[in-house]
Amino acid sequence: xxxxxxxxxxxxxxxxxxxxxxxxxxxxxxxxxxxxxxxxxxxxxxxxxxxxxxxxxxxxxxxxxxxxxxxxxxxxxxxxxxxxxxxxxxxxxxxxxxxxxxxxxxxxxxxxxxxxxxxxxxxxxxxxxxxxxxxxxxxxxxxxxxxxxxxxxxxxxxxxxxxxxxxxxxxxxxxxxxxxxxxxxxxxxxxxxxxxxxxxxxxxxxxxxxxxxxxxxxxxxxxxxxxxxxxxxxxxxxxxxxxxxxxxxxxxxxxxxxxxxxxxxxxxxxxxxxxxxxxxxxxxxxxxxxxxxxxxxxxxxxxxxxxxxxxxxxxxxxxxxxxxxxxxxxxx
Numbered sequence: 329x330x331x332x333x334x335x336x337x338x339x340x341x342x343x344x345x346x347x348x349x350x351x352x353x354x355x356x357x358x359x360x361x362x363x364x365x366x367x368x369x370x371x372x373x374x375x376x377x378x379x380x381x382x383x384x385x386x387x388x389x390x391x392x393x394x395x396x397x398x399x400x401x402x403x404x405x406x407x408x409x410x411x412x413x414x415x416x417x418x419x420x421x422x423x424x425x426x427x428x429x430x431x432x433x434x435x436x437x438x439x440x441x442x443x444x445x446x447x448x449x450x451x452x453x454x455x456x457x458x459x460x461x462x463x464x465x466x467x468x469x470x471x472x473x474x475x476x477x478x479x480x481x482x483x484x485x486x487x488x489x490x491x492x493x494x495x496x497x498x499x500x501x502x503x504x505x506x507x508x509x510x511x512x513x514x515x516x517x518x519x520x521x522x523x524x525x526x527x528x529x530x531x532x533x534x535x536x537x538x539x540x541x542x543x544x545x546x547x548x549x550x551x552x553x554x555x556x557x558x559x560x561x562x563x564x565x566x567x568x569x570x571x572x573x574x575x576x577x578x579x580x581x582x583x584x585x586x587x588x589x590x591x592x593x594x595x596x597x598x599x600x601x602x603x604x605x606x607x608x609x610x611x612x613x614x615x616x617x618x619x620x621x622x623x624x625x626x627x628x629x630x631x632x633x634x635x636x637x638x639x640x641x642x643x644x645x646x647x648x649x650x651x652x653x654x655x656x657x658x659x660x
Contacts, residue, residue, distance in 0.1 A: 348625050349626040350624065351537070351625075351626055352382075352383050352385050352621065352622070353387075353388070354379035354382060357567070357613060357617060357619070358371070358375060358619075359575065359617065360372070360395055363425050364395055365427060369433050372394065375619065377440075382619070385510060386446065386447040386448075387446060387449075388450075389450045390543075390569040391542055392452060392467055394450060394451070394453065396422075396575070398418075398491070400418065400577060400580050401490040401493060401494065402490055403594060404576065417579050418580060423455055426452070426454060428456070429454055429468065429478070437450060437470075442474065442476025447473060447513060450470050451467075453466075453468075469517050471506045474509075483498025484498045484518070484520060485520055485526060486520075500653055503530060503654075505534060511536040511537050512533065515539035517541055527560070528639075528650055531638045531639045536562055536626055538556060539567060542566065543571075544568050544597065549566065553602055557602040557606050558605070558606045559636075559638050561629055561636065562629060563602065563604060563628075565602075567599050570596070570597050572592060572593055598614050599612065599618075604632040605632055609624065
């Protein structure tokens with residue numbers, strides 16, 4: 329691991345009598361071993377071990393970290409052309425290195441979570457091996473409990489723009505928080521944060537910690553993540569990816585022109601930790617790999633509910649009604 333640090337969340341309004349409920353979290357802002365799921369799992373386990381040594385109760389990884397985000401969709405020429413041979417070769421490699429749920433890679437992560445007694449949130453490229461959905465890849469977010477169980481499995485509802493060339497539409501499964509012994513942990517993927525009803529489903533689940541995974545957490549994504557913290561009255565871990573330009577598939581490289589335009593990093597990180605009052609607990613970290621560790625005082629959530637509660641009486645349930653299809657099915 330290249331660099332790490334630990335920060336304390338500070339609250340200027342907290343008196344000496346206010347209860348402190350610290351929850352230590354870690355963001356793994358490291359590049360995977362691109363399009364190599366076996367090597368990436370080994371690297372993930374090493375990072376998880378390092379996070380545990382730092383006392384973290386939760387460690388989170390970015391969007392499709394396993395085995396890497398298809399950034400070539402946006403920077404390489406001709407990838408959307410029909411029957412483009414190089415793109416088909418790269419897609420095949422992505423598909424072969426995508427994980428099945430359940431599968432051996434997820435089992436290895438569950439074992440690590442159980443052995444180390446740590447919660448893990450991992451973004452994956454998911455492949456359906458057989459049956460309905462076979463042939464489609466999904467952008468998925470997995471929550472693995474410290475009891476070594478897959479506690480939540482969410483597929484991105486709508487792939488964004490060029491992503492539709494790679495991933496299919498997800499479903500409403502997993503639009504809820506996971507209850508651990510210390511906190512309720514939920515998450516959404518990238519542009520799902522602009523889907524107001526998806527946000528409402530998560531707010532209704534009572535998140536304490538929200539994991540917002542992005543490719544790079546640039547200015548617009550920072551704004552969205554801070555808004556989510558305010559609206560949800562929760563801490564937000566905005567998680568960015570690191571992808572060096574050298575990781576671009578060789579079939580799609582353009583004689584160094586892409587690196588001349590983008591620099592060394594295609595995905596630049598930008599990971600940050602945001603309090604329920606929208607302030608930065610940890611300012612955005614760009615252009616370097618780092619294990620970002622911070623202690624969060626969950627009591628701050630209770631303080632912020634004094635002024636706004638999106639899922640409480642401020643939602644005016646006497647005027648508006650909201651429920652997911654899964655909630656409807658359970659009710660009937």
